Amino acid sequence: MRDLSEGTRFLSLNTATLRGQWDLRQTIDGIARAGIPGISPWRDQLQAMGLAAAAQAIRSHGLAVTGLCRGGMFTSFDRAGLARALDDNRRAVDEAAALGARCLVLVAGGLAPGSRDIAAARALVGDGIAALLPHARACGVPLAIEPLHPMYAADRACINTLKQANDLCDRLGDGVGVAVDVYHLWWDPDLAREIARAGAARRILAFHICDWLVPTTDLLLDRGMMGDGVIDLRRIRGWVEAAGYDGFCEVEIFSKENWWKRPGEEVIATCIERYHRVC
Amino acid sequence: MRDLSEGTRFLSLNTATLRGQWDLRQTIDGIARAGIPGISPWRDQLQAMGLAAAAQAIRSHGLAVTGLCRGGMFTSFDRAGLARALDDNRRAVDEAAALGARCLVLVAGGLAPGSRDIAAARALVGDGIAALLPHARACGVPLAIEPLHPMYAADRACINTLKQANDLCDRLGDGVGVAVDVYHLWWDPDLAREIARAGAARRILAFHICDWLVPTTDLLLDRGMMGDGVIDLRRIRGWVEAAGYDGFCEVEIFSKENWWKRPGEEVIATCIERYHRVC
Numbered sequence: 145m146r147d148l149s150e151g152t153r154f155l156s157l158n159t160a161t162l163r164g165q166w167d168l169r170q171t172i173d174g175i176a177r178a179g180i181p182g183i184s185p186w187r188d189q190l191q192a193m194g195l196a197a198a199a200q201a202i203r204s205h206g207l208a209v210t211g212l213c214r215g216g217m218f219t220s221f222d223r224a225g226l227a228r229a230l231d232d233n234r235r236a237v238d239e240a241a242a243l244g245a246r247c248l249v250l251v252a253g254g255l256a257p258g259s260r261d262i263a264a265a266r267a268l269v270g271d272g273i274a275a276l277l278p279h280a281r282a283c284g285v286p287l288a289i290e291p292l293h294p295m296y297a298a299d300r301a302c303i304n305t306l307k308q309a310n311d312l313c314d315r316l317g318d319g320v321g322v323a324v325d326v327y328h329l330w331w332d333p334d335l336a337r338e339i340a341r342a343g344a345a346r347r348i349l350a351f352h353i354c355d356w357l358v359p360t361t362d363l364l365l366d367r368g369m370m371g372d373g374v375i376d377l378r379r380i381r382g383w384v385e386a387a388g389y390d391g392f393c394e395v396e397i398f399s400k401e402n403w404w405k406r407p408g409e410e411v412i413a414t415c416i417e418r419y420h421r422v423c
Numbered sequence: 424m425r426d427l428s429e430g431t432r433f434l435s436l437n438t439a440t441l442r443g444q445w446d447l448r449q450t451i452d453g454i455a456r457a458g459i460p461g462i463s464p465w466r467d468q469l470q471a472m473g474l475a476a477a478a479q480a481i482r483s484h485g486l487a488v489t490g491l492c493r494g495g496m497f498t499s500f501d502r503a504g505l506a507r508a509l510d511d512n513r514r515a516v517d518e519a520a521a522l523g524a525r526c527l528v529l530v531a532g533g534l535a536p537g538s539r540d541i542a543a544a545r546a547l548v549g550d551g552i553a554a555l556l557p558h559a560r561a562c563g564v565p566l567a568i569e570p571l572h573p574m575y576a577a578d579r580a581c582i583n584t585l586k587q588a589n590d591l592c593d594r595l596g597d598g599v600g601v602a603v604d605v606y607h608l609w610w611d612p613d614l615a616r617e618i619a620r621a622g623a624a625r626r627i628l629a630f631h632i633c634d635w636l637v638p639t640t641d642l643l644l645d646r647g648m649m650g651d652g653v654i655d656l657r658r659i660r661g662w663v664e665a666a667g668y669d670g671f672c673e674v675e676i677f678s679k680e681n682w683w684k685r686p687g688e689e690v691i692a693t694c695i696e697r698y699h700r701v702c
Contacts, residue, residue, distance in 0.1 A: 260655040295574045297610035298637045298653045331576035331583055358577045374577045376539040
């Protein structure tokens with residue numbers, strides 16, 4: 145395993161971690177000031193700042209873009225809805241290409257509106273990614289399927305285990321991989337095996353870290369700082385690295401009542417300290 | 424599939440569904456008054472009413488006890504803690520026997536205190552059930568392992584899929600089965616297969632129903648009434664019955680801000696109406 149106890153060489157910050165206190169420009173500057181070499185922005189923030197300005201600012205600091213959040217949301221039964229989703233995903237690919245992002249993160253989408261058929265939703269996701277893939281390949285942007293925790297199956301993502309994502313990748317071929325997020329996957333009894341499987345296929349495109357708090361008070365916005373929860377971060381990183389992953393550890397924390405309320409400099413300093421000590 | 428559109432023959436009410444408004448005696452009487460033939464009580468309520476009095480009241484109404492909630496919580500690394508858990512589980516078996524309950528529902532337990540090792544927790548659960556099993560067999564009380572949703576993996580149950588529960592049953596032998604709760608399992612891509620597997624081994628001991636609300640505002644106490652959420656109840660019941668299950672459909676709804684605040688009679692009437700119409 146890599147030694148993370150000094151420096152920040154493999155550290156990236158997802159801009160959502162600072163969404164409560166900083167806009168994208170402040171976040172880019174703050175990350176660069178702290179000597180963190182990686183960033184993963186969200187599309188709404190790019191739009192607010194302007195893609196060209198954001199790309200220029202990120203480039204001027206020499207930051208690696210470890211992912212763009214996010215594409216996906218493929219689960220509509222409506223032909224017009226599917227077309228809109230595909231258009232939007234193609235724009236997301238273009239933005240990822242403009243930023244030189246290492247991947248476009250895909251959040252599958254939950255049940256189709258008005259539907260209770262999760263198997264049908266899962267089929268739509270496969271079809272949607274297949275339809276997006278030619279453009280992504282042409283642009284050289286890898287697509288990273290991110291399985292989300294089963295508590296988001298209804299409304300955000302019907303891909304809930306790494307096995308499902310691996311199975312999809314097997315079917316879809318080149319140009320698609322997975323994002324391994326410890327928050328979503330830590331509980332999965334098949335996690336070690338599926339990480340090894342993903343690594344053997346060279347498809348681990350991103351590794352996201354944070355922690356699962358006990359108690360968790362909000363389904364979406366109560367993620368913990370690494371070390372404050374119960375996820376065995378080092379064990380999972382060990383599996384990911386043993387599978388051949390040598391990329392960044394990207395911190396992604398949605399924390400409405402805690403970390404989003406603190407000064408950005410304090411959040412970043414804490415991320416670095418925990419990256420050294422508990423990741 | 425059985426026709427549930429009339430009568431209440433296969434309906435059972437878990438007493439937690441009325442925990443906000445009624446004590447156990449009121450719940451027993453209310454269930455009987457409504458012509459519902461099954462009940463599944465919680466141990467804290469039995470203790471408050473007195474086991475003998477509760478057993479007598481349930482018997483006097485001729486109610487089937489479709490399960491006793493709950494045993495389990497086996498995940499301690501501490502020898503004294505394990506002994507206490509085992510003692511308590513043996514008492515739970517005795518109570519289930521006194522009530523003539525069809526099973527004792529087991530909620531595995533989450534991570535051991537201070538631990539991040541979920542594999543170790545899962546091993547403790549297997550050991551705990553194995554230690555309890557001789558007493559349960561001697562008393563003629565089947566143990567029902569209830570997999571809980573992965574959002575409870577840290578603090579309530581590290582058994583989170585029906586496959587895990589089936590694997591445990593394979594190892595443990597006679598006297599142990601599973602409780603299939605749609606709230607915990609509806610998202611699982613392997614659910615149909617694992618229900619068939621459980622049925623083939625004649626180990627489906629209980630079938631629990633409610634619904635998953637969108638949005639869900641509380642991890643524990645925001646379950647929905649059948650039909651108000653996104654779970655494909657009839658499809659899952661179809662799988663369970665195709666697997667040979669011919670027992671009760673037990674309604675278990677924890678709903679602090681909605682159903683626990685309504686008159687008990689209204690909750691029961693709604694359960695019956697939804698049982699007829701959407702289950």
